[in-house]
Each structure stands twice: as C-alpha cells, then as structure tokens.
Amino acid sequence: MGPLIPNGILTNEWNIIIAVLIGLAFGFILEASGFSSSRKLAGVFYGYDFAVLKVFFTAAVVSVIGLYYMDYLGWIDMGMLYVHPTYLWAAIIGGAIMGVGFVAGGFCPGTSLCAVAIGKLDAWVYVFGIMLGVFIFSEAYSVLEGLYNGSFLGNITLVDSFDIPANYIIFGVTIIALVAFFVSDIVRKRIKKVFY
Amino acid sequence: MINRNLAKILAKRYIILASLLLIAALGLVLLPAYQKNEHVTAEDLLAKVVNPERYVTSDDLAHKIIAKDPSILLIDLRDEEEYAEYTLAGALNIPFDAILNADYEAYLNQGQYDVVLFSNDDFKADQAWLILTRLDYKNLHVLKGGINGWYNTILNPPEPTENMAKEAFERYDFRKAAAMYFGVGIKAQDNEQQLNRTPKKVVVPVMKKKKRKPEGGC
Amino acid sequence: MDKSSENNRHVYWNPYFGGFLLGLLIIFTFYMTGRGLGASGAMKSSVVTLVDKVSHEHTINNAYYSKFVKDDESPMNTWLVFESLGVLAGAFISGSLSGRIGFRVQHSPKITSRRRLVFALFGGILFGLGAQIARGCTSGAALSGMAVLSTGGFITMLAIFGTAYLFAYFFRKNWI
C-alpha cells in the first residue's frame, strides 16, 4: 500500500502540500521540545540536559518499530523507502566535522531553522554559516570529490551489514536506547545544575 | 490511600513506559515470519485473468493501426527470425524469453502506451501478460488469436455466405480494405519492396526509468 | 509554575513525548512520501539559487552545483525547501504559543554575545561542510537513516555525537 506518493496512490502534486504540512509538524515538535535553544541542545554534551538524546533516540526507536510493524502488516513496502546511502569515509569524516560544528555552534540545521523562526540571532548567524559551509564545499568540490564519492557501499541497511534479521537489530537498538535514557538520568543527577 | 497508590505507580511510570516500548520491540521479534506477496496477489491476478478486457481483437487492432493511433505499442513476442520474416506494422520485437530483461522494462512497464502483446497464437502472449501483470505492469493487452488470428481475419478473411447478416459483409469489406492497406492482394505490387518493408527497424528512443539513485540530499 | 509566560518560556514538552511524536511524524513521512525528513537540503538549494543568480556560468561549470541546476525549474523547487518553510512556520507557531518569540542572542553568561556569534558562524560553516560531505545532517542522515536502519545513518549519527563529545571539553566555556 504505502508509501503513497511513490506508489502513485496520491498524485505528485500532493508532495508539496504534504511537505509543508510535515514541515509544520516537524518545526512544532522540535520547538516545543526545546530544540530552539542552543544551550539546551549543548546540554547533552555536558550532562546538564539530555533532551537531545531522549528526543532523538525515542524518535528513532518509535519510528523504526512503527515502520517495521507497518511492514509486517503489509501497510508499507520497506523496499520502496529511501535508504540513506552509505559512503563509509564520507559519513565518518562528514559526521566528525558536523560533530565539531554541533558543539561549537550549538545547533544542527533543523533546530537552527526553529531558532531562526523564533528570532534567535545566533541561529541566524548559524544558518548563514551553514550556507557559507555549503558554498565552501561546492567551491572545493574538485578536491573533496574523491572523499564524497569514495568508499560507496550502496544503499545498505544494518541488516545487510551485520547479516542479522532486522527485528533483532531493532530490539537491540531499543535496549541501547533505554539504557542510554537510564544512564543519562543518573548522569544528570550527579552533574551540577546549569540554569539557562 | 488512593493518592499513595497513585504516587507509587507514578514513581515507576518511566519503567512502565520503557517496558511497554520493550514489549513492542520484542513483539516484532516474536511475531511469526511469513512470506509476503510481492506486487499483485494471486487473488487479484485471478480477477484480472477472468476479466476479458485484456484481449484486443484483430479488427480493433486493424482499426487502430490504420487510424495511426499513437497510443498503441505492438510487441512481437516471437523470436527474431519470425519477426524478421513478418510482423505487424510498427511492432517491436521482444522475444518471449527476454520479457524480464531489464532492457525491455521501459517498454513494458510504462503508463504512456497501451501495450499489445502478440505471438503466433495468444498462448505465449497470454503467458507473458500473466507474468508481467504479476509484476504490476499496467496497460498490457493481448492480441486475441495472435498472428494466426490476424491472418485468418484480416489478411485472409473468410468470405461471408449469402445468408449472413449485413454486419458480416461490412466486416468483410473492412477486412478486405485493411488487408489491402497491409499490402495483401494488391496487384502489380512490388514484392521486393514489400519484403524489405515488413521487418522494418523500429527506432525507439527510450527514457530509462529513474532508478533509485543515491542522491546527496543536503 | 506555568502561570506567567516568563516561566512558561522554559517549560518544554517532555522529551519522550516530543521524541514519540517525532517518531510518529517520521513514520508518517515515510508512509506518504517514501523518504525521510531533512533540513540542510533547503540551505543547499538556497546557496545554489544564490550562486546561480550571481553567475549562471559558474554553476554550470562547477561539478557540484550543476547537479542541482536544471534548465526548466528553479533549484528551489524541491521537497526539502517546502518542508523547511513548514519548519519555520511550525516553530513560529509553537514559539508564539509559549511566548518564546523575540530577537536576542542566547549565550552563557560567561561569554559575550560577540563571542557566541563568532562561534555560531564557525560551527555553522563546519556543519554545512560536514553535512555536504556526509550527504545529510542530523535529521536527514542520522534520524531518517536510523528509522530505516540505514548503515550510513548510524555511522553518521555515531560520528556526529562521538566527535561532539570528544570536542565538548574545548568548548565548555561557551556553554556551562
């Protein structure tokens, strides 16, 4: 049955409308969860606020469980979904650069857009920085092309990588997430409160 | 009392929520695996099989070819030699063995043309139709009777007898005219010309269907 | 506690609730469109559009820009741009409901606004660069990738948070 638009059940014109609606909900959820505050976001790295970790892992676990249930029940065709491609070194190095950027700037692109919407000036600067970063990447593309296109492993999932059935992986991820929640609560109690 | 009980439950609320999540994940592991049908289920396939709409009669097809209907795409499922010998006007050759080749997918799996499959009879064409329909390809049709039927009705129609209805005569006239159109029974016709013409190469610029391409999103 | 909007400003959703709804939203997104969420793609589109406006020649010659420039449509006409417009609107609605709207620079009391802005710019540049290399940011690669168990998504997620924790020490003054 699903996904609806790629299967032609809904016409492509809906794509734009749905994009705006999804964006609305996305922005609302991020903002209401407090992701428009850079200090709240950065808290995850200093142990005074684990909202990022909690929201992020809850979302990942809920979505992966939900999607696989829907797949089981035949409501959605997992084969039709876009699987983020794996370029091993690009993912590691890109992720590392993003990590430094995250802790230095205190936002990621999605949250910075939320912060832009409610008038945080540092987010405006941050978004400008992202655009500058994109610009730098594009200009230096000839240098980075090898990294960008290298070590391509295909649109693989963990099922392909580890050769374990998806259900066990999901179960493992759920346990990891729950342990992470538990540990984060312990850590937060020990660390000096930061008011922001 | 109630408050105290409530407080007790509330103290454990996150543990309860966590175990609910764990149960949901565990359920996924424990659910019995089953084999899935890809694309069209057998029941839907049967419903399509029973429906005679997939058949195109040779008269209809002749009408469409003569009217130069741009929406039909004829696919000849016989092998290359037979195709080279004789085929229908404008038909494209996809040998029966090759219908699942990725090269031909663009012709068979598209929403632009009404694809008419044909072979000598309609046996092979029906089988191809069934295999392709199971893949959920749309707009596929089968020429009823195949080339043999085409021969018997259009190229070499049986003459109606005196006591037949008027329609039969009209049909006969049409078939005769159609046969003429397709180059049969025309006197003083250049045979060589005919022979060279029939197995014409069909030029088909195909836009490949968009494959799932890893695209740099950000 | 949440009587005045001043107090309300710092009261956010239970993070589990936010995460739960976000998870449902991801499911919905995949169910409707077959793709995940994203954010930085919109910024890339804006950059491409800007550069294209300044010098069309340049975008065509550059191997990276030319991927996104088509003759018949604007590079802004992508799913992610519309989604990002929705994000802006949605965040504005949520912010105005809890009284969080207002132009200000948020920073730790130990640093100046100026320092915060410099670091924001620096972080933004790095994030923009990294997001392009890894083909996605936290929402596009990590979150949506994890929802379909994409290996790349998990690697990106681990790389982002791993490095962030490693470097957190050097930036501690900015936050604590």
Add this chain to the structure above:
Amino acid sequence: MKELEKTKRISISTVIFILVILIGVLTFKKPTNVYKKTNSETLAMVNTQDYLVDYTDVDQSNSVFIDIRERFEYSKGHIGEALNMPTADILEEQSISMFDGLRDAGKTIVFYGKTPNEANSAWMILYQLGYENIKILNSATQLVDNRFEVTNYDLEKPIANYLEIFNNGNPENSEDTQVLAPVTPKKVIAVKKKKKRKPEGGC
C-alpha cells in the same frame, strides 16, 4: 526539569500507539495464497513444454481431469471423469484444499478447456502458487453431434507462411509501382518514465 514531571501525554500516546499495533496485529490476516515460484522460474517453466500433455499420454489411473470452462459448457459435454472448476473459482478455499489433497496423493491434474489457451491462465496461477502436478491438455475439445471430441491441437504453430500471402495474387513483378504500397510510418516511441517513482531523498 519541569518537563519530566509531565507524563500524562506521553503515557496516553504510548498506550494508543501500543493499542494501534495490537489491533493491527490481531486483525491481521496472512495472505492465504503465496507465490512459491519467482517470475523467472515461471518463465523458465513456461519455456519448456513439460506442462503440456497429449490426451493419449495421460495416465488415466493416476490423473484427474479438470474442466476449467463455465458450468453450462461442462454440462453439455465433457471428458468422461472430468470435474468442473471454472477458472474464476480456482482460488476458492475448497478448490485449494482439493488441489492440496491431490498433490499430497501424488495425482496429476490435467486442465483442459476449449483450447489449451483457455486452460493456460488457471494453470499458470496455480503453478506460481507451487502446484507442480498440474498439466495442460494439449488438445482442442469440442462438442460434435452430442459427442465430446478431443482433437489434437497445434499450439503456437504459425498457420501459414505469411510471405506467401503477399505473393499470392501478385504474379507480375514490376519495378515502378510503389504508389499503392502503404509506407508504414516509422514508429518513433518515446517512452516516458512512469508515474511511479522510487523515492529519492536524503537530508
């Protein structure tokens, strides 16, 4: 940490989420008929002629004839022992259990219709569902003078040398008469990509 105190909404939504999953699982019905053969396997089988059987070659003691024509045609006349099962009914529960029984008993099932073409679809669907003991009677059947006759049938055999028909009635070969020859326009087919697209995406 005010937000952590508020657990009402998350509890309610979790319960609803679990409920939806539960209802989904409880109401879920497994697909009854599952393809056992892939498309390429089917194609390979179809290309052999193993599934066609001549009337004389049928091992009468170990075979069951099934007439896949409509009921009234069957009632007019049929092969001696044949059962009737119109194509539309082959996936009914009773039919499937009958096929299962016959398969387990090691019997061969022979489908026939007016022509092999008619029995083709029913055979193909059941073959794809994994019933390998079904064959098609490679014969035409018809009712002649109230007697049901089974005649040989030439499957997919070209009935004529098509070229001959062009030669017939064209005895003289003149070089200069292209006037009447209809020049079929070269068909230019631009196949556009289909509506159904793989989702693309990324961040």
